[in-house]
Amino acid sequence: ISVFFFSPQVLLLACAEDLECVPGFQQKVFYIEKPFEFTEDQLVLNLKFDDCKGNNKLNFEVSNPDFTVELDGNLVALKNVSEVGRALFIHARSEHAEDMAEIFILEANEKRGALKEILKLEGNLGIPRQKRAILATPILIPENQRPPFPRLVGKVIRSEGTEGVKFRLSGKGVDQEPKGIFRINEMNGDVSVTRTLDREAIANYELEVEVVDMNGKTIDGPVRLDVLVIDQNDNRPMFKEGPYVGHVMEGSATGTTVMRMAAFDADDASTDNALLRYNILKQTPTKPSPNMFYIDPEKGDIVTVVSPALLDRETMESPKYELVIEAKDMGGMDVGLTGTATATILIDDKNDHAPEFTKKEFQATVKEGVTGVIVNLTVGDRDDPATGAWRAVYSIINGNPGQSFEIHTNPQTNEGMLSVVKPLDYEISAFHTLLIKVENEDPLIPDIAYGPSSTATVQITVEDVNEGPVFHPNPMTVTKQENIPVGSVVLTVNATDPDTLQHQTIRYSVYKDPAGWLEINPTNGTVGTTAVLDRESPFVQNNVYTALFLAIDSGNPPATGTGTLHITLEDVNDNVPSLYPTLAKVCDDAKDLRVVVLGASDKDLHPNTDPFKFELSKQSGPEKLWRINRLNNTHAQVILLQNLKKANYNIPISVTDSGKPPLTNTTELRLQVCTCKKSKMDCSATDALHISVTLILLSLLSLFCKSF
Numbered sequence: 184i185s186v187f188f189f190s191p192q193v194l195l196l197a198c199a200e201d202l203e204c205v206p207g208f209q210q211k212v213f214y215i216e217k218p219f220e221f222t223e224d225q226l227v228l229n230l231k232f233d234d235c236k237g238n239n240k241l242n243f244e245v246s247n248p249d250f251t252v253e254l255d256g257n258l259v260a261l262k263n264v265s266e267v268g269r270a271l272f273i274h275a276r277s278e279h280a281e282d283m284a285e286i287f288i289l290e291a292n293e294k295r296g297a298l299k300e301i302l303k304l305e306g307n308l309g310i311p312r313q314k315r316a317i318l319a320t321p322i323l324i325p326e327n328q329r330p331p332f333p334r335l336v337g338k339v340i341r342s343e344g345t346e347g348v349k350f351r352l353s354g355k356g357v358d359q360e361p362k363g364i365f366r367i368n369e370m371n372g373d374v375s376v377t378r379t380l381d382r383e384a385i386a387n388y389e390l391e392v393e394v395v396d397m398n399g400k401t402i403d404g405p406v407r408l409d410v411l412v413i414d415q416n417d418n419r420p421m422f423k424e425g426p427y428v429g430h431v432m433e434g435s436a437t438g439t440t441v442m443r444m445a446a447f448d449a450d451d452a453s454t455d456n457a458l459l460r461y462n463i464l465k466q467t468p469t470k471p472s473p474n475m476f477y478i479d480p481e482k483g484d485i486v487t488v489v490s491p492a493l494l495d496r497e498t499m500e501s502p503k504y505e506l507v508i509e510a511k512d513m514g515g516m517d518v519g520l521t522g523t524a525t526a527t528i529l530i531d532d533k534n535d536h537a538p539e540f541t542k543k544e545f546q547a548t549v550k551e552g553v554t555g556v557i558v559n560l561t562v563g564d565r566d567d568p569a570t571g572a573w574r575a576v577y578s579i580i581n582g583n584p585g586q587s588f589e590i591h592t593n594p595q596t597n598e599g600m601l602s603v604v605k606p607l608d609y610e611i612s613a614f615h616t617l618l619i620k621v622e623n624e625d626p627l628i629p630d631i632a633y634g635p636s637s638t639a640t641v642q643i644t645v646e647d648v649n650e651g652p653v654f655h656p657n658p659m660t661v662t663k664q665e666n667i668p669v670g671s672v673v674l675t676v677n678a679t680d681p682d683t684l685q686h687q688t689i690r691y692s693v694y695k696d697p698a699g700w701l702e703i704n705p706t707n708g709t710v711g712t713t714a715v716l717d718r719e720s721p722f723v724q725n726n727v728y729t730a731l732f733l734a735i736d737s738g739n740p741p742a743t744g745t746g747t748l749h750i751t752l753e754d755v756n757d758n759v760p761s762l763y764p765t766l767a768k769v770c771d772d773a774k775d776l777r778v779v780v781l782g783a784s785d786k787d788l789h790p791n792t793d794p795f796k797f798e799l800s801k802q803s804g805p806e807k808l809w810r811i812n813r814l815n816n817t818h819a820q821v822i823l824l825q826n827l828k829k830a831n832y833n834i835p836i837s838v839t840d841s842g843k844p845p846l847t848n849t850t851e852l853r854l855q856v857c858t859c860k861k862s863k864m865d866c867s868a869t870d871a872l873h874i875s876v877t878l879i880l881l882s883l884l885s886l887f888c889k890s891f
Contacts, residue, residue, distance in 0.1 A: 204235040207282030208275065211320065217288045221249075221260040221267065227286075230256040230273060234280035244323060244413065246272040248454050258286070272411065274323040281337065283320040316343050319392050319408040322374060326382040326412050332375075336410075339372035339392050341403065348402060354390035356410070365390065365410065374408070382412040383449045414451035420459055420510035422446050422524035427508075429528045433496040434535070435487055441476065441528055444483040446510035459483075460515030464523065465507040468500045476506060476528065480515065483508075485526060494530065497565045502530040532567030534625045538575050539563050539636035547601065550646045551609040560590075560599035560639060562621050568597070571624035575599065580638075581618035588617060601641060609647040610683050617641040652678040652689050652734035654746030662751040665718040673701065676708040676746055678734035687736040694731040694745060698722040701730055701748075708734075710748065718752040719786045726788075727751050756791035756842025760784065762850040768866060769823065770859035776823035778809070778854060783817055783838045791842035793817050800835040800849070809834060827856045 209231040221227065230252060232241065243252030249264045252273060271286040322337035339350055352367035352374070353359075365388070367374050372392075393404030422444070429442030450456035460480045466473060477488045485506070487494060496502045506526040513519030540562050547558035566572035577590040577599035587605040592598070599619065607615070620638050627633070654676060661674045680687050690705045700714045710732070718726060727749050734744045760783045767779035785792040794816035799809070808827065813819045821834065832854040839847040857866035 204233065206234045206236075206280035208232050208273075208284040211282070211284050213284070213286040214289055215286060217267075217290055219265070221264040223260055223262045225260045227258040227260065230258060230275075230284055232256060232275045232277075232282065234277040236277075236279045239278045241275065241277045244274040244276075244325075246270075246274075246323065246411070246413070272321060272323060274413075281335075283323065283337075285321070316341055316403040317392060317394060317406045318342065319406045321409040321411055323411050323413050324376055324380055325415060326380045327415050327417055328376075328379055332379075333366065333377045334375060335373055336376050337374040337408075339367065339374060339408065341372065341394055343403075345371060348394050348396055351393050351395050352390055352408070353393075353405070354388065356385075356388045357390060361385075364388070367392065380412050382414045382451065383418060385412065386451075387411050414454050414456050416450055416456040416512060416518075416520060418449040418456075418512075419520040420446040420448045420512055420522035422508075422510065422522060425524055427524060427526045429485065429526060430531050431487060431494070431528060432531045432533055433494050433502075434491045434533065435494055436491060437487055437489065439487045441485045441487065442526065444478065444485065444508050444510070444524065444526060446483070446522055446524070448510075448512050450512065455513045455516075457512060458514040459510050459512055460519075462509045462511070462515070463506050464509050467505045470500050471498070475504060478506075478508065483510075485528070496530045496532050496567065497536065499530060502532075502567070504528045504530070532570050532572050534566060534570075534572035534623055534627050535631050536565040536572075537627060537631060537633045537637055538573075538621045538623060539634075540619075540621065540639040543636075543639055545639060545641045546644075547641060548644045548646060549603055549607060550648050552606045552648060552650060554603045554606055556600045556602045557643065558601050558641065559593070559596075560601060560619060560621075560641070562597065562599070564597070564623070566623075573597065574624045576622050576624055578620050578622075579617055580620045582616050588615075590619060607645045608681070609645045610681060613645050613647070615643040615645070617643065647682070647684075649685070649736070649738035649740070649742045650681045651742035651744035652680050652736055653744050654678045654732075654734060658747035658749055660749045660751065662753060663716060664753045664755055665716045666755055666757055667712065667716060669712055669714060671712045673710040673712065673750060674748075676703070676710060676732060676734075676748070678708070678744055678746065680736050682736075682738070685738065687738055689734050689736055692733045692735065694733045696730045698728065700728070703732055708732075716750070716752055718754050718788075719758065723752060726754075754788040754791060756787055756840065756844070756846055758786040758791075759846045759848035760792070760795055760838045760840045761848065762836060762838050762852075764852075765850060766853045766855070767821065768855045768857055768864065769827075770864065771826060771829050771856050772859065773823075773826065776826070778821045778823055779852070780814065780818055780820050781811075781836065781852070785840050787840070787842065792840055794841055796839040798837045798839075800837065808832075811836065821852065821854075829856050829858055831855050 213228060215228065232238065241254065245251060247267060249261055250258060250271065251261055252258050267288055269288055273284040273286065275282055318340040324336050328334065349369040350367050350372045352365060356364040363377060365374060365376055388410040390408040390410060391405040392408045393406065394402045396402055424445065427442065427444060431439055431441045444461060446459055448457035448459060461478045461483045462480065463476065463478050466475060471493050472489050475487065475489050476485050478485050506528065507523055508526050509521050509523050511519040511521045540560065545558055545560055549557045562575055564573045575592050575597050577592060579588060579590055585605065587603060587607060588601060589604045590599050590601045593600050599621065618638060618640055622633060659674065659676060663673060676691065678689055680689060691703045691708045692705060693701060693703055698720055700712055700716055701710055702713050703710050716728065722728060730748045732746045732748060734746065736742050763782050764779065769778050781797065783795040797811050797813055797819035799811050807824055809821060809823050811819050811821050834852040834854055835849055836852055837847050837849040839845050855866045857864045
């Protein structure tokens with residue numbers, strides 16, 4: 184028979200049957216309306232437990248540590264609690280029995296609903312309350328239990344008796360990995376655990392229990408059996424995210440948050456076992472105050488607690504503080520477990536100190552004509568050397584109109600390296616005065632400004648050196664015709680001594696004259712020719728001949744200047760044209776009597792080259808054997824007028840260029856008439872050499888003219 188009781192605080196569902204004393208809670212399920220808050224020592228309800236043997240050594244365990252059950256069965260709150268959840272589980276155990284009671288906490292609108300809605304709620308909670316043959320209430324087992332094992336932890340009840348049937352248990356922890364943790368007595372339904380449980384490994388097990396006949400056929404079930412592992416405080420808080428490094432700017436206001444420390448506790452987060460509180464155990468160094476920082480015990484936020492004046496990086500013993508942070512569970516109670524970590528806090532620098540030169544005036548000496556670093560300017564800055572608040576930036580603000588000087592920062596020493604970038608001239612100025620300013624890469628904070636010590640003067644003395652004479656202009660250029668007479672004047676060079684305050688003489692000499700064509704007067708610098716200038720010489724590049732000359736002063740030691748002379752050579756018609764090729768072959772039975780194409784070339788330049796004129800010397804005999812046809816400005820073709828017998832023939836050909844006056848060159852073309860059979864040419868057995876009579880006559884005429 185099912186009976187429901189309603190009252191302002193408790194909605195009761197109980198099942199009663201005409202049975203003898205049944206060990207366990209006399210009422211197993213309760214519904215209570217959720218109050219605004221459970222207050223400390225408030226009586227929630229009374230639980231009745233009877234093991235039918237006097238309740239010897241009766242002990243209660245509540246799933247929420249904020250509640251306890253007293254020996255008389257009163258469930259009370261240990262402190263003010265506003266959030267509990269949807270259910271509480273009460274586990275009771277005596278020497279002879281144990282059982283579970285469930286208390287469901289309903290919102291006000293849920294209590295006012297219809298009975299079927301309440302039953303529906305039970306279904307949503309996964310604990311159906313319809314009458315059934317198997318009663319499997321949740322089992323609560325504390326973790327870390329010690330042997331002996333197996334240990335009885337619960338009991339499954341079948342309302343229709345156990346004769347002729349067996350209980351069967353399955354699920355993760357029984358026949359699924361991890362196997363063998365739980366087992367059930369097949370005959371009476373006693374559930375046992377076989378080993379120590381670890382809540383941090385598995386917090387709950389969802390098992391199924393069913394009743395089968397002796398043949399293994401299911402009669403009732405399966406019914407869900409929940410095993411909940413009760414947490415114990417067996418895990419220390421751990422700091423997992425280190426290293427922990429925080430930064431705070433010097434001069435920050437009191438209460439500035441630096442960083443957050445967060446520890447992890449593997450215990451049940453809904454219990455005090457994982458309720459952490461933070462504390463600073465140690466601060467190093469302890470100056471200027473042993474309590475520079477404070478940590479929020481609940482959040483773990485580290486904040487500054489000293490005044491901005493004490494948070495001055497430049498006056499601290501060290502800009503780095505190390506805090507030993509402790510995290511303790513059980514809400515910080517003495518019984519709580521602890522874990523520690525080191526928090527490193529760095530006091531960051533801000534630019535509250537301007538750089539200052541170590542002295543007001545620096546001296547430097549440099550030789551004229553020399554470049555490079557001449558002096559290093561030193562500064563002091565109390566800010567952090569690793570920041571832009573310390574790194575110096577130098578500038579020349581006066582005394583550098585010709586941009587002869589530059590200054591750069593040495594990144595290692597922070598010094599200003601003053602350099603000469605354009606050679607100085609002693610004769611123009613023997614002294615220079617520069618005004619140098621130094622600043623930081625980062626801007627100064629608003630209430631700090633650059634003062635007089637941020638500028639300095641550099642006095643630079645230029646030393647006179649004996650400088651070499653300078654040619655004007657350099658390079659020197661002149662245009663001359665090739666083949667001008669030996670001894671001709673090319674030009675007169677001019678070199679001056681930049682040392683105007685020293686009265687020195689200059690003498691000249693040839694330094695490099697690749698072809699050996701030139702000479703120079705050592706006193707007045709007049710350059711003349713000692714050989715014929717030839718534009719076609721291999722020493723001439725692109726019509727230009729280059730020579731070098733020296734101007735040497737009378738200093739001790741003497742100084743030398745080098746001048747370059749470029750002579751552009753104009754072409755004259757001094758080269759006869761040449762003919763190519765000078766050998767040709769033809770078959771004695773050839774049908775194509777065009778023997779060879781001749782070309783002409785000339786070393787001179789236009790207009791002393793093409794167009795060329797090609798001519799044959801006069802042919803002897805009654806018949807002409809060949810002729811020459813002009814193809815273009817540079818080529819002509821030799822053509823046979825008839826087939827010739829096998830022999831060697833010399834054909835005199837004259838070529839004339841277009842220069843003024845023109846030059847002519849006569850060249851013999853050697854023509855071989857060969858026997859040709861089956862595409863093979865045989866020129867080996869030629870007849871006697873046929874020499875042009877005209878060529879012989881020309882040769883005799885030449886000898887006759889030379890004799891006169």
